[in-house]
Amino acid sequence: MDDLRLCESEARFMAVVWEAEPVPSGQLAKLCRERLGWQKSTTYTVLKKLERRGFLKNERAVVTALVPRERVQGYESGQVVDRTFGGSLPAFVAAFTRERRLTREEAEAIQALIDRSRAEDGT
Numbered sequence: 001m002d003d004l005r006l007c008e009s010e011a012r013f014m015a016v017v018w019e020a021e022p023v024p025s026g027q028l029a030k031l032c033r034e035r036l037g038w039q040k041s042t043t044y045t046v047l048k049k050l051e052r053r054g055f056l057k058n059e060r061a062v063v064t065a066l067v068p069r070e071r072v073q074g075y076e077s078g079q080v081v082d083r084t085f086g087g088s089l090p091a092f093v094a095a096f097t098r099e100r101r102l103t104r105e106e107a108e109a110i111q112a113l114i115d116r117s118r119a120e121d122g123t
Contacts, residue, residue: 003053004067004075010055011072012036013046017056018069025061 006014016031017023023031025047032043047063050056055067085091102110
């Protein structure tokens with residue numbers, strides 16, 4: 001699957017699925033009513049749409065995600081970096097840190113990512 005774009009409502013729906021899966025479709029409709037304010041028909045419409053697109057499986061009235069949250073997040077964040085920062089991850093990080101200071105824990109986690117990337121590249 002190459003197109004992992006989700007509109008805002010689809011992303012919120014997928015967040016409910018990822019948190020609850022595997023989830024019976026009736027229970028999913030209840031969760032969407034509670035968390036998203038959706039009618040049952042809206043839930044089933046979005047469910048069918050995302051099933052056709054390959055994001056979800058609804059088998060024997062039990063819904064599971066076929067695409068992990070991390071894959072969608074990676075795709076979406078890459079789109080933001082490409083569209084807004086010309087593909088430059090350093091420009092994104094610089095802009096982000098101008099608006100919000102990193103905590104010590106966040107800085108350490110980012111440094112660990114950099115270290116792991118360098119180790120994998122052999123640099």
